Amino acid sequence: MLNSEVLVLNAGFVPIRITTVKEAICLMLAEKAVSVLEEDRFIKSPSLTLKIPSVISIIHYNKLPRRRVVFSKLNVIYRDDMRCQYCGERFTMRDLTVDHVIPRSRWESVTGRSMRDGFSTWHNLVCACRWCNNRKGNRLLHEIGWALLREPYEPEYMPYIIMNADKARRKGWIPFCGFNVKLVEMIA
Ligand SMILES: [Zn+2]
Known part of the structure; x- marks a missing residue:
């Protein structure tokens, strides 16, 4: 008690x-x-x-x-309201991951930037269910005809x-x- x-x-x-x-x-x-x-x-x-x-x-x-918006996996999931940004469904924490929209293997060739420049940031990470994450693999969204529910952003608050x-x-x-x-x- x-x-x-x-x-x-x-x-x-x-x-x-x-x-x-x-x-x-x-x-x-x-x-x-x-x-x-x-x-x-x-x-x-x-x-x-x-x-x-x-x-x-x-x-x-x-x-x-005061609370700084700490960049973390959990905060990416909260920013996206625990909703997979690919299929649009909400899931429990257990079935959620964060996914790099532009995957590691494609980052440098697609963006012309180094891995240190923007790869693991608010702008390239979204909440994804593990099924979408698996299906997407190393591909880019336009290659599989997918679109993001919402453009990833850095929350101010x-x-x-x-x-x-x-x-x-x-x-x-x-x-x-x-x-x-x-x-x-x-x-x-
Ligand atoms: Zn999904």
Whole structure:
């Protein structure tokens, strides 16, 4: 119960992170945070009885943590909304890969640039299901009559918190999920 998750909002009610019940209660007892939404369960000790918080707000913290958009395989998949950019379907993480649109063996001859110049970047990587990835192999899109769902781009901004949409619904967090939260539907 103490390790159950709690959504942390800043003083302006913008989500900044997820923590544990244990840490949330510490922050509340230290008067650094107040409870915003509670569960119907209680935590009891000899000295106090508390409703378990589900959402808390930090009293004197009004900033938003900065987040650089780190170039990573996972962030390419998130940028593309877990949707294969070749067949257009959404998949679970397990069936997703990232694919070089212009494959390694063709990069230099197609672009006239060295491998260090743009090959593994936001602009040449897309989210692809493993089946499309396999079918495409070392070919170029026009050679097989495929087109990208969307031109790959470098995101200027990524949501700070990425969370499971089901969990957010279950815990009553949806009303607090603003611009910096990305809800991801987990497909069974
Ligand atoms: Zn696909």
